[in-house]
Amino acid sequence: MDIIGAYPTFYVPYIGSAWVMGIIGVIHVLASHTSVGAAFLFAILETKAYRDAQPQLLDFIRRFGVFLLVFSYVIGSITGPGIWYAITVASPRGVSGLIHNFVWVWATEWIYFTVEVIGVYALVYLIGKIDPLTHLKLTWSFALASWATMLLIVGILSFMMWPGNAAWYETGSTNDAFYNLNFFAHLGIRTGSMLVMAVVVGFIVASGMKDVDLKVSVMRLLAPIGVVGGFFAVMMFLYYLQTLPGNALIMLRSHLLPRYADGMIAVFVVTTLYLLIGWARPQLVKPPLAIALFLLLATIGVWPEERMRESMRKPYVVGQYIYGNQVISRDAPGKGVVGEVDAIAEKGLLALHPFIPDRLRSVTADNRLEVGELLTKIACSNCHSLEPGAPLRSLPDKFHGSGDKDLIAAFLNGPLKHGAIPYMPRIDLPPDEADAIAAYLADVGGPTRAEPTIAATPSDSKEN
Numbered sequence: 001m002d003i004i005g006a007y008p009t010f011y012v013p014y015i016g017s018a019w020v021m022g023i024i025g026v027i028h029v030l031a032s033h034t035s036v037g038a039a040f041l042f043a044i045l046e047t048k049a050y051r052d053a054q055p056q057l058l059d060f061i062r063r064f065g066v067f068l069l070v071f072s073y074v075i076g077s078i079t080g081p082g083i084w085y086a087i088t089v090a091s092p093r094g095v096s097g098l099i100h101n102f103v104w105v106w107a108t109e110w111i112y113f114t115v116e117v118i119g120v121y122a123l124v125y126l127i128g129k130i131d132p133l134t135h136l137k138l139t140w141s142f143a144l145a146s147w148a149t150m151l152l153i154v155g156i157l158s159f160m161m162w163p164g165n166a167a168w169y170e171t172g173s174t175n176d177a178f179y180n181l182n183f184f185a186h187l188g189i190r191t192g193s194m195l196v197m198a199v200v201v202g203f204i205v206a207s208g209m210k211d212v213d214l215k216v217s218v219m220r221l222l223a224p225i226g227v228v229g230g231f232f233a234v235m236m237f238l239y240y241l242q243t244l245p246g247n248a249l250i251m252l253r254s255h256l257l258p259r260y261a262d263g264m265i266a267v268f269v270v271t272t273l274y275l276l277i278g279w280a281r282p283q284l285v286k287p288p289l290a291i292a293l294f295l296l297l298a299t300i301g302v303w304p305e306e307r308m309r310e311s312m313r314k315p316y317v318v319g320q321y322i323y324g325n326q327v328i329s330r331d332a333p334g335k336g337v338v339g340e341v342d343a344i345a346e347k348g349l350l351a352l353h354p355f356i357p358d359r360l361r362s363v364t365a366d367n368r369l370e371v372g373e374l375l376t377k378i379a380c381s382n383c384h385s386l387e388p389g390a391p392l393r394s395l396p397d398k399f400h401g402s403g404d405k406d407l408i409a410a411f412l413n414g415p416l417k418h419g420a421i422p423y424m425p426r427i428d429l430p431p432d433e434a435d436a437i438a439a440y441l442a443d444v445g446g447p448t449r450a451e452p453t454i455a456a457t458p459s460d461s462k463e464n
């Protein structure tokens with residue numbers, strides 16, 4: 001191997017490209033899940049309106065539909081391509097891996113998405129203009145098309161966690177990739193939570209309606225759907241935990257659950273109580289409360305959930321064969337993919353990576369820090385930011401602000417070199433490259449850079 005198929009590294013200072021992706025992703029999940037969930041609420045409400053001759057329910061559907069058109073669909077359609085841009089620069093090989101597995105799945109998804117977008121316009125603007133049964137059929141088609149987009153994307157997202165079977169590495173087949181081990185569990189979680197989100201957003205719309213009778217009857221119909229959706233999502237989450245690879249379970253136990261479990265349980269309890277109140281005493285739910293609950297769900301529910309799913313996958317970004325730092329970790333003969341870790345150990349990133357400026361191709365006393373910075377960005381920055389105090393697993397913080405180059409080198413030449421940490425890639429580099437990274441990290445994280453004023457302030461002299 002003379003070269004690895006790497007792309008230039010896109011580094012976003014402080015928050016890292018991972019958080020850029022995370023922020024766009026969470027907004028997208030909120031918008032898209034609300035839309036898909038709402039599609040089912042429309043279908044259920046409209047069926048009831050049709051069967052029980054309650055045409056006033058259609059007023060709510062129209063109102064909610066326009067609300068979604070203005071918010072969800074606009075935000076969803078902007079953030080969707082936003083995710084493409086963000087992941088393409090943050091993780092070009094991850095995207096490439098997905099496209100090589102799922103190009104037709106994506107093409108199919110786009111067709112359903114088109115049906116969904118045309119469907120929502122047709123649904124909103126044709127209420128009362130075509131005969132009710134045809135409209136009802138239109139609404140159910142819209143709901144199924146919306147859910148199909150979710151189903152297809154979930155197959156792709158679940159493969160990012162892992163194929164779950166050895167077959168895919170040999171066959172490279174789209175079916176082996178798509179129907180991976182955690183596909184159904186993952187789809188179940190999202191299906192349950194999309195109903196909760198749609199009901200919570202539906203409450204915002206319903207709580208602002210002047211017609212009190214309609215408000216009460218709509219909320220009484222929606223609340224139980226949200227409660228059932230929430231319980232279903234939790235059951236599916238427990239099932240999902242059974243379908244995860246070992247590295248994800250370690251990451252979950254050691255870093256994620258201790259941090260997020262309490263918040264997630266609290267969100268579940270508060271949301272369920274809120275929905276029960278909406279069921280029993282709909283008059284108590286006013287727009288400010290409804291909006292507050294939505295924000296709670298977004299910040300303490302969806303953000304940690306997406307963050308956990310992304311973090312659990314570490315050290316991989318796709319299918320347990322592409323590391324987060326874009327290095328291929330193992331062979332996948334079904335796709336003609338060859339592992340790169342051993343070649344990098346032997347020849348070094350400086351020799352094999354195509355985007356190294358010539359003056360940095362070999363380490364000298366003059367360029368050591370600069371090479372170190374570049375290598376750290378290539379090898380670590382997908383998962384760690386380089387600034388002290390930064391939110392994305394800051395590397396200086398991980399080394400406790402140490403300026404001790406030998407200590408850092410010991411970590412690089414010990415656990416990292418041997419792939420001993422289950423949630424980090426095996427990063428095995430020639431001695432001069434590891435040394436350059438250690439020198440750079442000691443420089444950037446050590447006390448002289450991170451807290452330059454301490455030694456100079458007179459008030460500190462007491463402590464010396």
Ligand code: HEC
Nearest residue numbers: 255314315316324325379380383393398399423424425427
């Ligand atoms: C694919 C993602 C990924 C890459 C690339 C990566 N790390 Fe990590 N690293 C992690 C995760 C995940 C943790 C767990 C800590 C957390 O989530 O807060 C971690 C933790 C650490 C820790 C703390 C030890 C521990 O067990 O918690 C150190 C030190 C560290 N990384 C150094 C590095 C260095 C140096 C590089 C580059 C040479 C690097 N990492 C590359 C994902 C990564």
